[in-house]
Amino acid sequence: MVSEAAVWEAFGEIADPEIPVISLVDLGVIRSVDVSNGRVHVEFTPTFLGCPALEVMKKAMEEKVAELGAEADVEVVNDDSWSTDKITAAGREKLRAAGFAPPAPRLVQLQSHVHRCPYCGSTQTKLENIFGPTPCRSLRYCESCRQPFEQFKTI
Amino acid sequence: MNAQLLGLADDELVIGWRDSEWTGIAPLLEEDVAFSSIAQNEIGHARAVYELLTDDADALAFDRALGEYRCAPLVELRLLDWAHAIARRWLYETADEIRITALMSELPLAAKINREEAYHRMHAEMWHERLRNEPRFQDAVKELWPYALGVLPAEQRDALSARVGLPVVDAVERGTHTDELAGLWEEMTMVRRSAPVGTQW
Numbered sequence: 001m002v003s004e005a006a007v008w009e010a011f012g013e014i015a016d017p018e019i020p021v022i023s024l025v026d027l028g029v030i031r032s033v034d035v036s037n038g039r040v041h042v043e044f045t046p047t048f049l050g051c052p053a054l055e056v057m058k059k060a061m062e063e064k065v066a067e068l069g070a071e072a073d074v075e076v077v078n079d080d081s082w083s084t085d086k087i088t089a090a091g092r093e094k095l096r097a098a099g100f101a102p103p104a105p106r107l108v109q110l111q112s113h114v115h116r117c118p119y120c121g122s123t124q125t126k127l128e129n130i131f132g133p134t135p136c137r138s139l140r141y142c143e144s145c146r147q148p149f150e151q152f153k154t155i
Numbered sequence: 156m157n158a159q160l161l162g163l164a165d166d167e168l169v170i171g172w173r174d175s176e177w178t179g180i181a182p183l184l185e186e187d188v189a190f191s192s193i194a195q196n197e198i199g200h201a202r203a204v205y206e207l208l209t210d211d212a213d214a215l216a217f218d219r220a221l222g223e224y225r226c227a228p229l230v231e232l233r234l235l236d237w238a239h240a241i242a243r244r245w246l247y248e249t250a251d252e253i254r255i256t257a258l259m260s261e262l263p264l265a266a267k268i269n270r271e272e273a274y275h276r277m278h279a280e281m282w283h284e285r286l287r288n289e290p291r292f293q294d295a296v297k298e299l300w301p302y303a304l305g306v307l308p309a310e311q312r313d314a315l316s317a318r319v320g321l322p323v324v325d326a327v328e329r330g331t332h333t334d335e336l337a338g339l340w341e342e343m344t345m346v347r348r349s350a351p352v353g354t355q356w
Contacts, residue, residue: 048271060283078203079263085272129185130278131192135199135271155270 002070007033007040010064017053017060018134021098024057028086031077040065042074045082048135048155084154099141101151109154117142118149125149157208158225159308162329163254164204165226166306168216169249169336171197172343175231182237193244193275200268213356217347221332221340228327231300231336241282242295246303246319248272248279253314254307302327302331 011033012025024030031043042061046054058074065072084103087095092102101118103109115125120143129139137150175194181187196280205212215232229247234240255272258265286292304312304326 048196048199049203049268050195050197050327078206078267080266081263082267129188130274130281131189133188135192135196138274153274155273 001033001039002040002065002068004033006037007035007042007065010068011061014057014060014064019095019098019100021094021100022087024061025089026088026093026094027148028088029057029082030061031081032115035070038070040068040070042072042076045077045079045086048097049078050135053134060147065151084152087152092120095152097098098148100137101149103152103154106154115140115151117145117147119147120145157203157237160204160208162225162227163213163258164201164208165224166230166251167197167204168201168340169224169226171195171201172231172245172339173233174244175210175241176233176235189278196271196275200271203264203268207209212279213347217344218304224332224336224340225329226260226336227302227306227329229299229306230338231301232299233339234333236294236295238286238289238291239299241279241286242292242299244309245279245283246299247306248276249318250303250306250311252276252316253311253318255312261282267353305329 008030011030012023014024015127016022016024016027016059025115027047029045029047031045032041034041042065044058044061055075058076061074062072083106085106087103096118099118101115104112104114114123114128116123117125117140120142122142125140127138127144128141128148131137132139132150136153136155138153139148140151141148164221171194174190174272175198177190178187178194181190202212205215209215229243232243234237234243251272252269255265255269259269296319300321301321301324304315304323305328312323312326
């Protein structure tokens with residue numbers, strides 16, 4: 001019989017398909033794991049609704065649970081429970097270390113509009129494009145270390 | 156409620172297709188990225204709303220006859236002139252904000268959509284700020300204004316009028332279609348229509 005802890009641990013090994021430095025657990029998209037009668041029920045909250053990685057994530061979770069010898073039932077919950085505030089502290093640090101500026105907490109971002117460079121820490125950065133290579137990212141430029149970088153949008 | 160949601164989803168699907176027409180030909184590389192990304196988001200919103208109405212979002216999106224679509228005429232127009240394209244983005248996002256925020260208390264998905272739309276509005280407002288004094292842009296806004304009113308039900312039009320600064324006039328109403336939808340319908344349903352029954356994707 002598979003335990004909920006084992007499922008969480010296994011999901012911690014699934015890399016985000018588009019930002020592989022963080023896991024699905026770091027990303028905060030798994031709302032709950034419930035094991036009963038040999039079935040694993042997972043509540044999964046999408047990030048951006050148009051993100052093509054969502055199907056890949058769902059399939060990866062099903063495969064991980066199958067490896068543990070159980071069957072997964074992944075329920076996609078399209079309510080408003082995911083925001084970038086759900087990304088864990090460890091996830092934020094991994095993003096920053098990989099050159100992605102992590103999203104600031106919503107309350108801070110909405111009031112301060114300060115964006116920090118993930119390379120040198122300067123706040124002298126400017127917006128190049130609200131949009132970027134995926135729906136969740138903006139492009140910014142650091143005027144202190146002259147490095148362009150990707151900013152995870154706060155939503 | 157279901158008719159209202161179908162209209163919303165059809166608007167998002169069709170404007171997503173129209174915005175994606177700038178992919179590869181926008182006047183600035185950055186706008187190529189922006190329009191493509193906005194289009195991707197809008198089509199994602201359409202899918203999520205269709206899923207509230209049906210188990211098969213693809214079938215609802217692409218297997219209907221032309222006359223069964225409930226999109227507003229504003230989103231149907233093929234606008235490959237930058238002033239018009241930006242005027243529509245700005246008018247559509249302004250109208251959409253009024254509609255989506257009104258839905259948020261009863262529909263949790265609307266609140267989720269609204270988080271993403273905030274970035275579409277920033278983009279539209281940035282361009283509006285840049286072009287607002289240009290006669291060509293002003294003419295495009297005036298031309299599209301009766302279409303923009305048609306995105307919203309009558310009771311929400313005063314709010315749009317206050318935001319845009321133009322008086323409420325006779326709208327180009329939802330339920331009618333422009334001639335330009337036919338070509339888009341041909342294109343967006345072509346692959347599914349050409350596939351044999353029972354095709355697995």
